Amino acid sequence: EVQLVESGGGLVQPGESLRLSCAASGFTFSNYWMTWVRQAPGKGLEWVANIKQDGSEKYFVDSVKGRFTISRDNAQNSLYLQMDSLRAEDTAVYYCARSGTQWSFPPSYWGQGTLVTVSS
């Protein structure tokens, strides 16, 4: 059974950093593109970032470029999102999701999410 478990969320002040983790199990992690999606309270879904199987390609939504970094450790079956210079508008539930073995497949398995709150 595919499982994705996010951790690392919490309350931080504007300008601070946070690192989210996603522990994957139940599938061959190194075979898949991985994705982060977020959802602000009461709002819609927003795609945040993708990373290729070997980490050689990474893509970000414009609003986080230069502030967020996506990475993975295939030996540990783990996905990460390093979030720096956090802003109030980054407040959201962050979901880790498994996409496809190729670019052309959307996220089909999602974790339960971890809440990030940016507030003074």
Added chain:
Amino acid sequence: DIQMTQSPSSLSASVGDRVTITCRASQGISNFLAWYQQKPGKVPKLLIYAASTLQSGVPSRFSGSGSGTDFTLTISSLQPEDVATYYCQKYITAPWTFGQGTKVDIK
């Protein structure tokens, strides 16, 4: 960037009704279009990918159609368990933009 626009933003229908949700891309995206269902307080669930391919385990009352810029999600006979917000997403190129969502409830 390609924008995704869904309509309507919300709808109310009776059990057994046929429900149609539309998603329009600002540029052609071939068939790189997915539909998700998010029930209140739950994680999004992939319903359809490649515009019209039903994800495994999804009831056959859900169907998708379209190509290029105009896409449709249809629920052939609305059930109480279909109360949710539905999102389209394009994934041809980054950013993998979502539509703003369509909230469906029972009249």
